[in-house]
Amino acid sequence: MEGKRENVDPTKLSVEQLSKLLSNAYRQRVPDEQIAADLEAGAPTNVDGTINLVVYTAWLLQEMHRGD
Secondary structure: OOOOOOOOOOOOEOHHHHHHHHHHHHOOOOOHHHHHHHHHOOOOOOOOOOEOHHHHHHHHHHHHHOOO
16 A cells, blocks of 8 residues: 655645655755755745745746856
8 A cells, every 4th residue: 555645736835845846856865955045045935935846946047047
């Protein structure tokens, strides 16, 4: 019998959920601290403090190309 899967809303992720999702996608650990540092550096959050995966990804891409 398989373990119960948690339903995740990609528009309302906690830091921990985003870390787990990205770690699974990249197949390497993305620490909570890295995401927290991005939030401190200005990564956008929802009003309730959750993170929208698409908006966060767009912010990361923008930051990667800053200075090009």
